Amino acid sequence: MALSEEERRRLEMLEQELASTDPDLDRTLQTGAHRLHSREGSTMVRGILTTVAAFALVIVGIATELIIIGILGFVLMLAGAHWFIKGLGPGSRPEETLHDA
Template identity: 60%
Template sequence: MALSDEERRRLEKLEQELASSDPDLYRTLQSGAPRTNRREAAATVWGALALIGAFTLVIVGIAAELIIVGAVGFLLMVAAANWLLRGYGPQGGHKESP
């Protein structure tokens, strides 16, 4: 749906007001939404699957009363959680200055 001339003028006026009142926000909005890296998305998916598998191993170790299986499952669960959370790094890389 196309904008009318009046709507387009109003939008341009709002854009100019935003650019003059908050230039940092204006630049951030102009740059668009940060894109996610496919490698980070894959790390998140594989981390979640590994976490589920390791948790299953912990449950099997408890059910079978095998401490070593439960301990290995727990260590794998910690590693998988680390792998999962690597995919949730800061987006855009913007750092706030003090």
């Protein structure tokens, strides 16, 4: 469905007003924030998978009574939890820290 000339003109005026009143939002809309969300989702999935695999490694370390395997699994579990939590929130991106300051 095509826009009429009047609707197109109003849309351009709204875009210009948005760019002048909130340049950060305009920049985010121009660059595409959807890429950030997909990265956060993949970070969460990587964290979950790493945590589950590391938990299995801890169990193997306990079953075989090899302390080094248990320690390695625990360290990997911490890394997986870090990736999961990092994927939950927006984190500290330069745009957000400049906007909040």
